[in-house]
Amino acid sequence: MLSELAAIVGASHVATDPDITAAHARDWTGRFVGTADVVVSPGTDEEVAAVAAACAAARTPMVPQGGNTSLVAGAVPEAGQVVVDLRRLQRLEVDPVARVAVAGAGVTIGALHRAAAEHGLRYAVDLASRDTATVGGTIATNAGGLRVVRHGMTRAQLLGIGAVLADGSRVEHRPGFVRDNTGYHLPSLLAGSEGTLALVTSAQLRLIPLMAGRVVALQGFPSIEAAVVAGTAAAADGRVEAVELMLRPGVELVCTVTGLAPPPAAAAYLLTESSSPDGLPDDALVALDPADVTRLWSYRERHAEAIATLGPTHKLDVTLPQPMLAEFLTAVPGVVAAAYPDAGVWLYGHVGDGNVHVNVTGVDSGDEELSDLVLRAVVDRRGTISSEHGVGRAKARWLHLVRSPAELALFHRIKAAFDPDGLLNPGVLSA
Numbered sequence: 001m002l003s004e005l006a007a008i009v010g011a012s013h014v015a016t017d018p019d020i021t022a023a024h025a026r027d028w029t030g031r032f033v034g035t036a037d038v039v040v041s042p043g044t045d046e047e048v049a050a051v052a053a054a055c056a057a058a059r060t061p062m063v064p065q066g067g068n069t070s071l072v073a074g075a076v077p078e079a080g081q082v083v084v085d086l087r088r089l090q091r092l093e094v095d096p097v098a099r100v101a102v103a104g105a106g107v108t109i110g111a112l113h114r115a116a117a118e119h120g121l122r123y124a125v126d127l128a129s130r131d132t133a134t135v136g137g138t139i140a141t142n143a144g145g146l147r148v149v150r151h152g153m154t155r156a157q158l159l160g161i162g163a164v165l166a167d168g169s170r171v172e173h174r175p176g177f178v179r180d181n182t183g184y185h186l187p188s189l190l191a192g193s194e195g196t197l198a199l200v201t202s203a204q205l206r207l208i209p210l211m212a213g214r215v216v217a218l219q220g221f222p223s224i225e226a227a228v229v230a231g232t233a234a235a236a237d238g239r240v241e242a243v244e245l246m247l248r249p250g251v252e253l254v255c256t257v258t259g260l261a262p263p264p265a266a267a268a269y270l271l272t273e274s275s276s277p278d279g280l281p282d283d284a285l286v287a288l289d290p291a292d293v294t295r296l297w298s299y300r301e302r303h304a305e306a307i308a309t310l311g312p313t314h315k316l317d318v319t320l321p322q323p324m325l326a327e328f329l330t331a332v333p334g335v336v337a338a339a340y341p342d343a344g345v346w347l348y349g350h351v352g353d354g355n356v357h358v359n360v361t362g363v364d365s366g367d368e369e370l371s372d373l374v375l376r377a378v379v380d381r382r383g384t385i386s387s388e389h390g391v392g393r394a395k396a397r398w399l400h401l402v403r404s405p406a407e408l409a410l411f412h413r414i415k416a417a418f419d420p421d422g423l424l425n426p427g428v429l430s431a
């Protein structure tokens with residue numbers, strides 16, 4: 001098997017040395033650690049197909065991996081599985097007239113933004129992991145990020161896709177335009193499939209014009225409820241690009257870890273971005289030039305990094321219906337403290353569309369009861385157990401709380417149609 005893989009991709013692109021494979025065996029949070037016996041890095045679509053065919057012939061399960069920034073253990077391999085690292089797929093072309101990018105699966109979201117910006121364009125999906133997360137990984141997870149409130153999630157940006165199935169066959173559909181009504185929409189189906197249906201090799205992505213200007217405002221509120229009410233109103237304004245909520249303990253932690261100057265004290269903060277300064281409240285900190293924009297965004301974007309300094313983090317990203325948001329945010333620290341009095345609970349999120357990132361530190365990283373407590377508190381309030389990070393291995397046990405038996409049976413039939421031998425990412429999306 002190893003020599004066959006080496007013959008396909010070249011010996012230097014097959015890794016078995018633990019010094020190299022270790023980084024592919026664990027997730028970004030450090031909470032989930034698996035075993036990466038072999039990491040293979042194909043450099044072309046043809047090589048991906050040949051790798052898949054070789055693994056299929058040997059009945060060896062494959063774990064597709066991009067930037068490995070998954071927060072739900074979506075790309076953590078087990079012994080006997082081959083990690084297929086797709087980062088060498090670096091094709092990147094921008095058609096400024098059609099406003100379409102064709103990007104290889106390994107292109108990072110940051111690189112895509114930079115290439116689009118050369119033509120006065122941008123990609124509508126943006127997230128703090130932009131310089132590591134890949135086009136393939138963000139499609140596989142249907143990543144959301146900072147601008148969903150205005151532009152939708154990754155699925156809404158997909159015009160076409162190139163993919164390799166578990167048996168090594170290639171499937172491509174690249175119309176290059178939105179108006180294409182020719183049956184099942186493969187890009188939509190692969191968006192959010194978390195590497196269980198196919199290896200994404202490339203995509204056609206819709207691009208949009210760069211913002212005319214960027215106006216970022218940071219505003220403090222005396223209560224969570226007041227911030228949520230203001231965030232909901234901001235989200236309804238069609239010009240607003242991002243509406244992010246932070247709470248005082250999280251902002252204080254970010255300032256301690258990063259050395260950023262603390263903003264005026266408040267119980268909760270809203271960070272909003274739009275292209276116009278119209279309608280900004282008098283008491284907001286406002287950034288108009290690029291350095292200040294980056295600085296204000298740092299309060300929000302550096303939360304994950306700051307929390308990670310406290311040890312492996314239990315991350316639960318969820319969505320609540322807007323009327324339940326403030327109540328959930330207020331209640332969840334108590335829900336956790338009742339069972340884990342020493343835990344730290346850090347809450348923030350893309351609140352404009354109901355997203356909350358619940359981060360818990362100081363808890364045994366293997367403890368699943370914590371997930372059970374929080375996810376059931378979400379479902380009790382008619383929310384969903386995954387807002388944007390996906391289900392991965394971390395939440396597979398709880399999928400039945402939000403998807404009916406009939407839906408899950410259909411999931412299995414779709415999986416069987418794409419991957420009848422169950423070779424792609426076993427354990428992900430299915431407990």
Ligand SMILES: Cc1cc2nc3c(=O)[nH]c(=O)nc-3n(C[C@H](O)[C@H](O)[C@H](O)COP(=O)(O)OP(=O)(O)OC[C@H]3O[C@@H](n4cnc5c(N)ncnc54)[C@H](O)[C@@H]3O)c2cc1C
Nearest residue numbers: 066067068069070074134136137138140143144145195200
């Ligand atoms: C600091 C930080 C901030 C983040 N912010 C956000 C955010 O705002 N919004 C958000 O949605 N997520 C966020 N994430 C989570 C993460 O960045 C996303 O889930 C991202 O889409 C993962 O991309 P990746 O390339 O790292 O994929 P990986 O982590 O490598 O893989 C993710 C999943 O996709 C599969 N996969 C990867 N590549 C392919 C491929 N080519 N074909 C088929 N399957 C594949 C894997 O098997 C796995 O199931 C954040 C993560 C970090 C660390």
